[in-house]
Each structure stands twice: as structure tokens, then as C-alpha cells.
Amino acid sequence: MKVRILIVEDQMIVRKGLRMIVEQEERYHVVGEAGNGLEAIEIMEKYEIDIILMDIRMPGMNGMETTKIVKQRWPNVKILILTTFNDDEAALETLKDGVNGFLLKTAEPQKLIQAVQSCLDGGLVLHEDVAAKMMPGLLEKKKLEPIHVPLTERELDIAKLVGEGKTNKEIAKHLYLSIGTVKNHITQVLQKIGVRDRTQLAIYAVRNDLV
Incomplete structure (x- = not known):
């Protein structure tokens, strides 16, 4: 059975590029595309999805809000957040809601394929550049008891x-x-x-x- 993927990104040209990359792998199939979280939830209600590739900043319903709903209603669905350097704080916020990985939008196509597979295998994916920015924020929280x-x-x-x-x-x-x-x-x-x-x-x- 093919891996069923949903792409959630408000820029159509980026969505099409992501689709082209993942569907070069025979085992991956893009079930749908959404421009924001509201559209994503509608697709989730109609089709079975294995993993979502999702942007953080979108109109209507952003990636953080969408993550909360998806993880509450479909806890087994994996979520790979596609982020930029400007989104690192927002991306960090989604960790507590159960996202499975973070990847910079500037990453090489092969990195995307590897990240998708790692999420599906149960790993926590952190693009090295994302990790470099996010880990200090996590470590700072150790000031808590x-x-x-x-x-x-x-x-x-x-x-x-x-x-x-x-x-x-x-x-x-x-x-x-x-x-x-x-x-x-x-x-x-x-x-x-x-x-x-x-x-x-x-x-x-x-x-x-x-x-």
C-alpha cells in the first residue's frame, strides 16, 4: 500500500513543488492539497492520511492550530512541519502538540524524502539547521524544576x-x-x-x- 500524503501550504507553487518531489518515490501518493488548516481538516474527514507536510504560517487556520486539531482527532497521523528561520519559535510551540518533525523549506529534495520516511518510522526529525536554533530554546526550559x-x-x-x-x-x-x-x-x-x-x-x- 502506498503512503498517503496531504500537503498543507498556502503558496500553490510550493505545494506543486512538494508534490513533484514526493511523488518521484513510487511508494508515496499525494491524496490532496490544502491552502490552509480549514481545507486540510475537510480533506482529513474524507480520506485516510498517513502523513501531513504542513506550513506554519497560513491564512484562515495556521499550522499550529491545525496540528492541535489533527493530533486530537487523528493521533496516529504523522505531521512534518515545513518551516523557515523566521518560524522557529512558532515551530517549537507545536512540539508539545505532538508534531513528528521539522524541515526547512530550503532543504534539498532528498532531505524531504528522508524526513518523511523517518517520521513514518517513528523518529523525531529535526533538520540540523532547525535543531541549532530550536535546541537552545528547549534547553532554556530546563530552568523549570x-x-x-x-x-x-x-x-x-x-x-x-x-x-x-x-x-x-x-x-x-x-x-x-x-x-x-x-x-x-x-x-x-x-x-x-x-x-x-x-x-x-x-x-x-x-x-x-x-x-
Whole structure:
């Protein structure tokens, strides 16, 4: 089955360019295009979507508002935010709502393909230039009183690797575990620290000096 993609971007020329790039891969199929969040929700209600490529700043309903709604109604749908250097603070805000990655619009086409696949594999994608700008903001939040939750040594190792953006497959290879075992450990960690998904776990790892 092909990966079903929704492109949400208010500039038509950018939408068409993104579509052309992703559909060069036979396994990817663009189900629809939307110019803002309102149009995106309408498409989501009609079609099954695996991953959304979404801009932050759009008229009507922006990427931040759309992320909240999508993650509430369709929590399993992946979201890859397409950002610019001017959007880094806004992009950072969407982390808490469960986005799966950030990529600069100036990235090479192959970077986009890699980012899409990494999101689908369960990784947290941070384009290196985006990470350089966003990580200081995350680290600054460590001034807040850290939350200490008893995790086993294995769970701490896995939380650290999730914080580094590793996929389940990469974690399994690194720790010589099966992917199923890694998934079970992550489920246990999420329950222990009281967060919803691996994106929030990654933030937790950064704030608590695990990374």
C-alpha cells in the first residue's frame, strides 16, 4: 500500500513543488492539497492520511492550530512541519502538540524524502539547521524544576535515544533488542512519566539532561 500524503501550504507553487518531489518515490501518493488548516481538516474527514507536510504560517487556520486539531482527532497521523528561520519559535510551540518533525523549506529534495520516511518510522526529525536554533530554546526550559520519575537503566537508555531522534529500528539495533521490546519499553516510559507520545518524551529527555 502506498503512503498517503496531504500537503498543507498556502503558496500553490510550493505545494506543486512538494508534490513533484514526493511523488518521484513510487511508494508515496499525494491524496490532496490544502491552502490552509480549514481545507486540510475537510480533506482529513474524507480520506485516510498517513502523513501531513504542513506550513506554519497560513491564512484562515495556521499550522499550529491545525496540528492541535489533527493530533486530537487523528493521533496516529504523522505531521512534518515545513518551516523557515523566521518560524522557529512558532515551530517549537507545536512540539508539545505532538508534531513528528521539522524541515526547512530550503532543504534539498532528498532531505524531504528522508524526513518523511523517518517520521513514518517513528523518529523525531529535526533538520540540523532547525535543531541549532530550536535546541537552545528547549534547553532554556530546563530552568523549570525538573520532574524526576524512577526509570530503569534500560528505560533511561531508551528515553535518551528517543531524545536524540532515533527510530524504534535504530534503538533496537543500538541496544541489541527486538523492535517489539523497544515498543514495550517506550510504552512503559510514556506511562511512567505521564506523557502522550515520543515527541513529548523527546522534550522530557532534553529538559532532564538525558541527551
